[in-house]
Amino acid sequence: MEEDKLQFHEMGLDDRLLKALADLGWAQPTLIQEKAIPLSLEGKDLLARARTGSGKTAAYAVPLIQRILTSKQTVREQAVRALVLVPTKELGQQVQTMIRQLTAYCSRDVRVADISGKADLSAQKPILMEKPDIVVGTPSRVQAHVNAQNLVLNSSLEMLVIDEADLLFSFGFEDDIKSLLCHLPKIYQAFLMSATLNEDVQALKELVLHNPVTLKLQGSQLPDGSQLQQYSVKCEEEDKFLLIYTLLKLGLVRGKTLIFVSAVERCYRLKLFLEQFSIPACVLNSELPVHSRCHIISQFNQGFYDYIIATDEHGLEDPATSSQKSQGKGNKKKSGKGGKGKDKEYGVSRGIDFHNVSNVINFDFPTSVDSYIHRVGRTARADKPGTALSFISHTELLLLTEVENALIGDNTDCVLKPYGFKMEEIEAFRYRCRDAMRSVTKQAVKEARLKEIKQELLNSEKLKTYFEDNPRDLQLLRHDKDLHPAVIKPHLKNVPDYLIPAALKSLVNPLNRRKRKQKPKGATVMRSSFKKNFRSKNPLKSFRYVKKKHTEKKAKKS
Structure with a gap:
């Protein structure tokens, strides 16, 4: 053929x-x-x-x-x-x-x-x-x-x-x-x-x-199960944050990853949450200038960072009303909290060519079958494999059923399989997640959004002509830098060995664990030789008191 x-x-x-x-x-x-x-x-x-x-x-x-x-x-x-x-x-x-x-x-x-x-x-x-x-x-x-x-x-x-x-x-x-x-x-x-x-x-x-x-040309709108692995895991709001922290911090999700949420405010909430654990991610936000958004995509494609948090912005809640500028004030109320300043001609889940995406994570489940297909379509492109993982709360179960029925009706074998992950094994991390979530307040999210918009506007407008003359300097503008409006707690950065579940220890940093096993012989020799040298050269142990001559003369006179 x-x-x-x-x-x-x-x-x-x-x-x-x-x-x-x-x-x-x-x-x-x-x-x-x-x-x-x-x-x-x-x-x-x-x-x-x-x-x-x-x-x-x-x-x-x-x-x-x-x-x-x-x-x-x-x-x-x-x-x-x-x-x-x-x-x-x-x-x-x-x-x-x-x-x-x-x-x-x-x-x-x-x-x-x-x-x-x-x-x-x-x-x-x-x-x-x-x-x-x-x-x-x-x-x-x-x-x-x-x-x-x-x-x-x-x-x-x-x-x-x-x-x-x-x-x-x-x-x-x-x-x-x-x-x-x-x-x-x-x-x-x-x-x-x-x-x-x-x-x-x-x-x-x-x-x-x-x-x-x-x-x-294709009977199904998504690749088959041999190329695209699709999973779902049932978890409520707090468990979503706990699970995403565990998957990213322990390196259980590897490769370039797109994380989809339901609103721009959620993007920044998740970014600030991950910052607490020193997990860098960038937000692809419709409020940013188009040059900044394209630069984020370009840097992601070049491998500058691994995680992008994005929204569908599908129709921006009310496309018919937002298409006319003359309708001004009435639309602002209608569009809700997340609609202010958004770009009508922005889209992430559709049309954008993200290169070599290994994973798509639906942190918030999409609201339609089309949206699910186009989100998941960012991975397993051409002949490359990919994985899609969806977090499902009890309010999203009907949407999951709708998507599964559509995929089965599309004559495809790539239905969503249950993700075999035992939440009780990562229960020890819950207190850390709660600690981090307490720092990510509404005010912190608001400040983070304002800070990034101001920063991107400065970069894209005032420095535009400079970057045209100095294209290499443009690469230094990373979009996954910490925003830090929330209080960062240093103890959350590292993961103590005793917190890692026994079932996951073989998967977490296997190379580092091998090195630790090879160290003991050399380490004990170094310690013993150090102790010997230390004893022989210890000034306190080798110190001897010697009488001075002038003290002896005083004794003879007396």
């Missing part, structure tokens, strides 16, 4: 594109790439469903670049030929990075611009005036540039891509998309890429596609 698989060099791609693919180390296409690229090059509209991590971005980026290179052989006029719509700013930057990697050897012929950032329209206008071949952006930002006449699409556009199509409506972009379609030419090639085919995607299909080819 492998012999019949279509290879990149058999697709009629430009040599420069093939060379870039080789530099990326892609020996052969993934299933979605093998099926989508030839159909796209034939000019057909595509509706593609493939799970996260299957290579969907390259499946549309490669034909976009190839068609632009082909058209430039006959038409020399510079114009915007392709538009890529994404639901989040982070995904926009990721798509731009991917296209730049693929155009490494033809960057003069194929130029790409990402306009999904927070920069002012006037600041992005010069970029669009140069008419880049590919424009990447969120629907609201693209629509704003069209309204400002910075971007003209009705004459030159040849290709439209809607990535993560099932998220666009839920993020409040329905009106923007419908308005934007009025500014597009009558004829263009379109791609809808998504991990799920829900009602929103069907609605978009009717609006955008013309006689599309539908690619539904």
Whole structure:
């Protein structure tokens, strides 16, 4: 079967594109790439469903670049030929990075611009005036540039891509998309890429596609049990903190880990709790500037730190109301405590390419099946193995049942297995956790959020031009540094040997334990030789009193 698989060099791609693919180390296409690229090059509209991590971005980026290179052989006029719509700013930057990697050897012929950032329209206008071949952006930002006449699409556009199509409506972009379609030419090639085919995607299909080819490549939306291990453990609020402390501090969870919680406030509560035990973690917070969030993801991918605490921010509670700026004050009350200052175009569980994630921990269980699938889809990507562990309280049992029924209905064998962990074995750690939790007050959480926002704003705005000239210094900005608004108790840093359960001692620092067993012989010799030397050179034991001459003379005179 492998012999019949279509290879990149058999697709009629430009040599420069093939060379870039080789530099990326892609020996052969993934299933979605093998099926989508030839159909796209034939000019057909595509509706593609493939799970996260299957290579969907390259499946549309490669034909976009190839068609632009082909058209430039006959038409020399510079114009915007392709538009890529994404639901989040982070995904926009990721798509731009991917296209730049693929155009490494033809960057003069194929130029790409990402306009999904927070920069002012006037600041992005010069970029669009140069008419880049590919424009990447969120629907609201693209629509704003069209309204400002910075971007003209009705004459030159040849290709439209809607990535993560099932998220666009839920993020409040329905009106923007419908308005934007009025500014597009009558004829263009379109791609809808998504991990799920829900009602929103069907609605978009009717609006955008013309006689599309539908690619539904995987029966299940998650890898099977041989690649993805999924577990659940029933524990209440205090036990969640106890269990996460034990798993991370004793090294029972190894490798890069994403920890999902239900709200931004919970992110900082968990971060401050882990700081008590000197466990570094960083928060991916929608309140931070987009450059900071992308920098956090970049550093995580490069291995600077192992733990990211994040939220879904799925729709930001009320996407319909948050999509209009004019509704100001009324929305602030509606969005609740966690809604203030959040970025509508932020998303973590979807679209963001975290590299080599070994584990996903659902500290708080997701509120929908889709959210669970997209959280867990951050691990076990491509052919790499992964583990997902969900903490389940009694209030989350119905959600667990809903997810399990959906996975079974999806014809998959990757149901959630009970995590065989005996909570009574780590009972000795409970007093430490309670001690740490007492320090993490509401005031401490509030101060931590304010401190990080101020710190990130300073880094991203005032030092932006400096870091452009000194890119190496940017690596020194670590996002997992201690915030320290809570009182740190030094005794919590180390774990005494007597507290470690007997069943876990063989798993905790096995290398250190081997070294301890090898020491006794050398250690006793050193001690005995030290004692001998000490006795022979001890000034108190070798001291002898000698009478001085002047005392003897005094005795003779008397």
